[in-house]
Structures are given as structure tokens and as C-alpha cells.
Amino acid sequence: MTAAARTARALRTAPAPSPRRVAARGAVRALVAAAACLAASVALAQSAQEVQAGRAKAASCNVCHGLSGLSVTPDAPHLAGQPAIYLAAQLRAYRSGARRHEVMNVMARALSDEDIAQLAAWYAAIRVEARPPD
Ligand code: HEC
Numbered sequence: 001m002t003a004a005a006r007t008a009r010a011l012r013t014a015p016a017p018s019p020r021r022v023a024a025r026g027a028v029r030a031l032v033a034a035a036a037c038l039a040a041s042v043a044l045a046q047s048a049q050e051v052q053a054g055r056a057k058a059a060s061c062n063v064c065h066g067l068s069g070l071s072v073t074p075d076a077p078h079l080a081g082q083p084a085i086y087l088a089a090q091l092r093a094y095r096s097g098a099r100r101h102e103v104m105n106v107m108a109r110a111l112s113d114e115d116i117a118q119l120a121a122w123y124a125a126i127r128v129e130a131r132p133p134d
Pocket of ligand 1: 098
């Protein structure tokens, strides 16, 4: 008997998985998928809460950075749509004094890590559209 024929015979005689086993595997897969969905929706709800908390805390920033993160003072940068990781890093740098600016050092001094995460989430969640000149 050739090797190919032996393989073909082994495949033919291999026991098929029992229907119960197949059903159990399906149930496990469905459970794993449901758990992943749940985890994703919990994360989404958490970040939506973070964004709303940040929006409330941004009340003290609006006078310079604008209601929706588009700056209303000529020397303040736009914050809308900046990556949260960048915004949080800048706020921590102002807080520690690693980045120096008279106003921002004072503003950031009072912020906790949670405040920074929420403010960064808020400004990052604002969608901006850029239209370069023709
Ligand atoms: C009185 C005006 C004023 C207020 C109020 C203010 N900022 Fe600023 N902010 C500025 C100015 C001016 C700069 C630019 C500073 C510099 O050159 O480093 C700045 C810079 C920043 C930057 C760095 C942006 C970048 O592109 O690097 C962040 C982040 C920021 N502000 C967040 C905040 C947050 C959050 C608040 C409220 C808690 C706040 N600011 C309140 C004036 C203000």
C-alpha cells in the first residue's frame, strides 16, 4: 500500500466527532464571543463616561481653548481632535514643570491623573475636519 493510500484509509476510518462534542464546542465559541462583546461594550461605556466627565471639567479651559476645543485666544493652541496620549503627556509635563508656560503650569498644577485622562479623552473625542486650500 502506498503512503497516499494509507493516509486516505486513515482519514476514512478516523472517528467523526460526536454531535454532542460539536454542540459543546459551538456553545463554548458562542460564550467566548458573548464575553468579548460584553467586554467591548463595558469599555465603550467607560470611555463615554470619561468623555462626559472631561467635558464638564473642561469648563475652566474653554475661555482660552474654546467650547469645542478650537482655541479662541491667539496664543492658545487648538486641542480638538488631538490624540489623547499627546494631550495627557502635555498636561503631565505642564504639571511637573517639564514643559514651561506661565498659565498652563498653573492650570495643570491642580489636575489629578484622573482629571488629565478625562480632559484628554474629551478633547480627543471631538471630531475635526481639515480643508486644505485649493
Ligand atoms: C488663560 C488661557 C488658558 C487656559 C484657561 C487654559 N489654557 Fe491650555 N494653553 C494655553 C496656552 C497659551 C497654551 C500654549 C502654551 C505653550 O506655549 O506651551 C496652552 C497649551 C495647552 C496644551 C498643550 C497643547 C499642545 O498642542 O501642545 C494643552 C494640552 C492644554 N493647554 C490644555 C488645557 C486644559 C485641559 C485646560 C483646562 C484645565 C487649559 N489648557 C486651560 C492657554 C490656556
